[in-house]
Amino acid sequence: MTTEVVAEQFDPASMSAWCDRNYAAYNPRNKPVDELPFIYGFNNGGQEKFLHAVLLSSDGVFLGDHCCSHEIYMPGDLGVLFGSRPDRHERFRLHYPDGYRMEFVPYDRALKHEGLIKALEMNAKLRGEEQ
Numbered sequence: 001m002t003t004e005v006v007a008e009q010f011d012p013a014s015m016s017a018w019c020d021r022n023y024a025a026y027n028p029r030n031k032p033v034d035e036l037p038f039i040y041g042f043n044n045g046g047q048e049k050f051l052h053a054v055l056l057s058s059d060g061v062f063l064g065d066h067c068c069s070h071e072i073y074m075p076g077d078l079g080v081l082f083g084s085r086p087d088r089h090e091r092f093r094l095h096y097p098d099g100y101r102m103e104f105v106p107y108d109r110a111l112k113h114e115g116l117i118k119a120l121e122m123n124a125k126l127r128g129e130e131q
Contacts, residue, residue, distance in 0.1 A: 022082045023075075025101040026093060036101045039063060039092055040116050041078035043071045043107035053078050055088070057095055058115065060122025064088060075104040 027036060037058040044052040044065075053074040055063040066077045079085030079092070080102040092100055105113045 023080055023102045023104070024082045024084070024089070025099070026089065026096070027099040027101075029098055031099055033101060036099045037096055038103050038115055038119075039080075039096070039100050040103055040105055040113075040119055041075060041080040042105040042110050042113075042116055043068075043074055044110075045107060055079075056116070056119045056123060057100075058119050058122075060119055060124075060126050061095060062123065063091060063095060071106060078104070080104045 025033065025036065027033065039058070040056050042054055042056070044054045046052045046067075049069045051068045051071060051074070053066040053068045055065065055078050057063055064078070066074070068074050068077055075081045076084045079088035103115070105116050110116060
């Protein structure tokens with residue numbers, strides 16, 4: 001968890017703009033990037049300063065989560081940003097050995113994001129749940 005003092009040092013608007021341009025990808029076979037499957041990081045809600053950040057593959061597999069104090073920290077904490085959390089990428093590479101690309105979906109866009117919605121539907125099927 002980030003302390004109040006550290007949190008006040010960040011400007012949410014500039015952090016958001018920076019995050020959007022630096023999503024990580026793994027492409028060992030040099031495929032066209034648009035052919036790589038996504039791993040979505042997203043804000044799954046929660047209480048103030050105790051938000052649930054989740055990682056979900058395009059094919060519906062849960063790849064991790066994190067408790068976060070603010071949405072602006074989620075892309076880095078989840079490993080969505082280039083150069084962040086190499087430990088998480090070890091697991092991502094096991095799931096998608098031929099490559100993947102990352103994307104972060106903020107809370108206010110989650111229910112409108114077609115790719116994330118499909119991944120959530122796939123996850124429900126994997127868990128044997130009705131939609």
